[in-house]
Amino acid sequence: MQSAELQHLIQLLAKLPGLGPRSGRRAALHLVKNKQTLMHSLMVSLKEVYDKLLSCSTCGNLDTSDPCGICTDPRRENSSICVIESVADLWALERTSSFKGKYHILGGVLSIQQGNTPDKLTIQTLVDRVAAEKPQEVILALSATPEGVTTTHYLVDALKSYPVTVTGIAHGVPIGGELDYLDDGTIYAALKERRPYSS
Amino acid sequence: MRPGVYSLTLQNFRSYESFSIEPMGENVIFFGENGAGKTNLLEALSLFAPGRGLRRARLADMLHHKGHAPKWQLDISLFNGHGLINLSTTGHISPQKERRTCESFGKSEKTLNALAKYTALGWITPQMDRLFFEGASVRRRFIDQLGTALFTGYADMLSQYDNLVEEWSKVRSGPFEPQWLKAIEVQVATLGLNLTEKRLQLSYLLNDKIGQRASNFPKAQILLQGESEQLISTYPQAQAEEMYLKTLAGTLAALDETSTPPIGPHKTNVLFHHVDKNIPANLCSTGEQKSLLLAIVLAFAELMKEYGTGVPVLLLDEAVAHLDTTRRTHLFEEIKDINVQTWLTGTEMLSFKEAQTMARFFHVLPGKAEEVEVKRGFL
Ligand SMILES: Nc1ncnc2c1ncn2[C@@H]1O[C@H](COP(=O)(O)OP(=O)(O)OP(=O)(O)O)[C@@H](O)[C@H]1O
Ligand SMILES: [Mg+2]
């Protein structure tokens, strides 16, 4: 039986995504065994990030500076803003290095049942940004769920009086996906969003 | 080897502390006295479809009374023609809340709707004898159960639509900008029409199938009635959507959270008709109604085999009780022809006499089932 302190550590670790009580114990044991090398540096790093972590007041990204590294990066283009739901989505897009513009994190999608009313999301901030930064394009990259699509419609409406092209990411056949195995909604969306091949 | 359930395991479920059966895709007949636990076994199977199972019971009611664990678990192994699919579903019960989860191949799935990818379950229960008399919502649920089994994505569509309708009612009665409601209404209209279209497609497929089948059961016809059905069958997509939106926006009903949209698949009326007699099903005799239901489900089983992506399985709880010997024999013959794994229950072994060469027989006793070797000769 472990001490109360160790128990507490295990419980905390068990709450991390992907872990659970058993992996929590394994992780705690690993830390205990590598007290100097790992546990200490983890402690220092945690404290550093804890002390410095900020939410970017421009885009909503989490970083150790405000404005965040992306907003202040001179190599990033000002001509487009990609609207996403969460920091997780930002990290996912950054992993692909396929987008060179800036981001705007909404903080969720409109859903009254989850308490996400328009004022709880950073919709007004986005409209203000579009007015001030004058990007050429706003890319709406929200989930293809009904709430995500509702939010997309809402944003299109909110931005319609600004001289900006509003686009949405494509929904449809996933890479490596076989048509035969897709549900009708996906096939319908894919067909609706078809595009010509330029010759 | 035909597709079907190869094994089923119950833990802490209803009258069973632990139970296991391996029918290897063959038809199964459970017989035993009242209260032995036959329906409980079919209910367990029905929980491999999204939803609340064939009794629509609360998860806590399914927890074995004598068990001490706060959960019940069901495991199934299905053969889909290529390989085995292992599914599992668990009811978690705590004083605060109850929750059902599911796993495929040992990995947890995000929603129960995932089950519909692997299974295509159709069932008849004695409670459904009242189907033709109950309110429209019960008949819609019956149709939706069939849709869930037949079309990939149908279950998701249903839950998304229900969710949207709730959003619509709440946002409409709240102090929000009209754009939000408008954005939701576009979604309600799109999804509402998609769902209506799927339901209509289902009814056409079923009616065709019932019409084409050589069956000894009376021919049934399913009719869907409602404003959204009307729009789809009268106007092209864009125009239908526009008119749908107009009706939504013009709602004058009371502004409270419980009011539902004035148009949409949640208002559809489902009508059943006895074709040969040309009368509505609710005017038919009890035996005729049972036969109509069987006609629908048998035709559906054939559809599942042709169209469905999941493994088709048919559950017939006490379906033979009302049938005379001739009809019973016909039922068994048609089940054999359709060649979809079917699970039947009844109190008397004798009522399955004509099925002796096409099924495995299990005598259900409290908490267990014993296989009875009948293939070599019945009684
Ligand atoms: N949560 C539970 N824990 C223990 N036993 C239960 C639970 N729920 C139901 N039962 C028992 O299961 C039995 C009913 O089982 P079931 O409905 O499957 O019977 P059956 O064989 O279909 O009977 P019938 O022929 O009357 O339809 C009852 O005796 C009931 O007390
Ligand atoms: Mg029963």
Ligand SMILES: [Zn+2]
């Ligand atoms: Zn930023």
